[in-house]
Amino acid sequence: MRVSRFGTLVFASILVMVLGATARADVRLPKIIGDHMVVQQGMAVPIWGWADPGEKVTVTFGDCRKSATADADGKWMVKLDAMEAGGPARAMTVEGKNTITLADVLVGEVWVGSGQSNMQWTVERSDNAQAEIAAANYPKIRLFTVARKTAEEPLDDCEGSWAACTPETVPGFSAVAYFFGRYLHEKLDVPVGLINTSWGGTPAEAWTSLPTQVAIPELEPTVARWNAQIANYDPQAAQARYEKALEAWKQAAEKAKAEGAQPPRRPQPPSDPRQSPHRPANLYNGMISPLLPFAIRGAIWYQGESNCSRAEQYQTLFPTMIRDWRDKWGQGEFPFLFVQLAPYRYGAADPRNCAELREAQCVTLATVPNTGMAVTTDIGDVKDIHPTNKQEVGRRLGLWALAKTYGKDVVYSGPLYKSMAVEGSKIRVAFDHVDGGLVAKGGELTHFTIAGDDGEFVPAKATIDGATIVVHSDQVAQPVAVRFGWRDDAEPNLFNREGLPASPFRTDDFEWITAGAR
Numbered sequence: 001m002r003v004s005r006f007g008t009l010v011f012a013s014i015l016v017m018v019l020g021a022t023a024r025a026d027v028r029l030p031k032i033i034g035d036h037m038v039v040q041q042g043m044a045v046p047i048w049g050w051a052d053p054g055e056k057v058t059v060t061f062g063d064c065r066k067s068a069t070a071d072a073d074g075k076w077m078v079k080l081d082a083m084e085a086g087g088p089a090r091a092m093t094v095e096g097k098n099t100i101t102l103a104d105v106l107v108g109e110v111w112v113g114s115g116q117s118n119m120q121w122t123v124e125r126s127d128n129a130q131a132e133i134a135a136a137n138y139p140k141i142r143l144f145t146v147a148r149k150t151a152e153e154p155l156d157d158c159e160g161s162w163a164a165c166t167p168e169t170v171p172g173f174s175a176v177a178y179f180f181g182r183y184l185h186e187k188l189d190v191p192v193g194l195i196n197t198s199w200g201g202t203p204a205e206a207w208t209s210l211p212t213q214v215a216i217p218e219l220e221p222t223v224a225r226w227n228a229q230i231a232n233y234d235p236q237a238a239q240a241r242y243e244k245a246l247e248a249w250k251q252a253a254e255k256a257k258a259e260g261a262q263p264p265r266r267p268q269p270p271s272d273p274r275q276s277p278h279r280p281a282n283l284y285n286g287m288i289s290p291l292l293p294f295a296i297r298g299a300i301w302y303q304g305e306s307n308c309s310r311a312e313q314y315q316t317l318f319p320t321m322i323r324d325w326r327d328k329w330g331q332g333e334f335p336f337l338f339v340q341l342a343p344y345r346y347g348a349a350d351p352r353n354c355a356e357l358r359e360a361q362c363v364t365l366a367t368v369p370n371t372g373m374a375v376t377t378d379i380g381d382v383k384d385i386h387p388t389n390k391q392e393v394g395r396r397l398g399l400w401a402l403a404k405t406y407g408k409d410v411v412y413s414g415p416l417y418k419s420m421a422v423e424g425s426k427i428r429v430a431f432d433h434v435d436g437g438l439v440a441k442g443g444e445l446t447h448f449t450i451a452g453d454d455g456e457f458v459p460a461k462a463t464i465d466g467a468t469i470v471v472h473s474d475q476v477a478q479p480v481a482v483r484f485g486w487r488d489d490a491e492p493n494l495f496n497r498e499g500l501p502a503s504p505f506r507t508d509d510f511e512w513i514t515a516g517a518r
Helices: 005-023 129-135 174-187 211-213 220-231 235-259 284-293 304-327 352-366 390-405
Strands: 038-040 045-050 054-059 064-069 075-080 089-093 097-114 137-143 162-165 192-198 296-302 336-339 370-375 417-425 426-432 438-440 448-451 459-465 467-471 481-484 494-496
Touching: 038 192, 045 089, 054 075, 064 075, 089 467, 097 137, 097 174, 097 284, 174 192, 174 296, 174 390, 192 284, 211 220, 211 304, 220 304, 235 448, 284 304, 296 390, 336 390, 352 370, 352 417, 370 390, 417 481, 426 481, 438 459, 448 467
Parallel strands: 038 097, 097 192, 097 296, 137 192, 296 336, 336 370
Antiparallel strands: 045 075, 054 064, 054 089, 089 097, 137 162, 417 426, 426 467, 438 494, 448 481, 459 467
């Protein structure tokens, strides 16, 4: 068939347009930058994304207009000028070869909530859930949940979206993060953005970048163990073993059913250690890296149960993770507030020691700048590792934020061990954060023990004397050390007059405390 020269030109023009449209990459943004978000007040606000290499991208928000050119990899970033919180929600536009309009954007305070199941625990599973959900009409509180995802390398995006806080959006959101954010919103009267990135049952090493861990001798063995496990993992052999076990289970289940007996537990499919949420850095890569460098005020953290069997290592791991996040965010020593583990009865056969893990959290509080710790010994449940009073957990974290981040004159901590002095057959213990005096709720002080040179701790009598506690036992004539609340399931009754509980401690291993550390 003969084609005219005109027809050839028309076809060629259409082809060029089609290929050009196909080759062009529209300007796009990471999920954390979207409709209904809150951007952080008082600091430069990074807005970033992807476009064609060399493409000029302009971001406009209110009176601020910033432009950048995409690099050879198609990445671009602008930093909006610092803004004050408040004012109506506005649109933000991102213009390149295409235009993106983000609706309903507020300026306020942004906090990240992370950790394991007690941070993941939802509003709908917490105390007084029905009433809390019904009352959750806070159009200036915005919620973002990072979809749970592991990755072997740091990702630049995640799944999730911002939503205004309503009875429809709050039920499945992190309860601790919500109650913390609500408390700040009510006290500060500014918009609050909350980013929930949490995963139940996960250890702190999963939330810490890999290069940071391998550079520290105390942490490298954990990485090495996982590397060995991965090297020895044979997916085909694992699948074959599973199928064999599954067939055996089917036969056993049929037999149990016929005999009216309880069937055995179904075998679990093989789990690839490369994708495990417990593997070092896998959650940092999949659930923290995609948030960088979104401007935030700070972070709240509820985790530690999965590291209780390695509490001594946690004294290094936890501060390392905090410094790692701060380095990666590039915002200096932003506030990092965490929850000390609540009492829980693990049982004699369980190797975890939460008393030592709580001590590791105290070490972090004393040695890492701009940290805060909410003590929860009075609001736990020794029979349930997930206590449901998340309202008070959020409030206590909020007290630390109000006092230390926002400069409000509030009592924010319960008594924290300061020093001890031997006085004959007694030991006098002094505290920081007495704040109006010490109180024994419900009668005599409980959960104090004392020891002599033999290191055998026995129950002790403890009495309040002004701002100190005097501890003694008729069984110990020459005491050398005191412990308080030194059990996984300890629920002691020492508070300050503001109703905040004292943190468990032991005087025999606290040489790290220095004057002015807090």
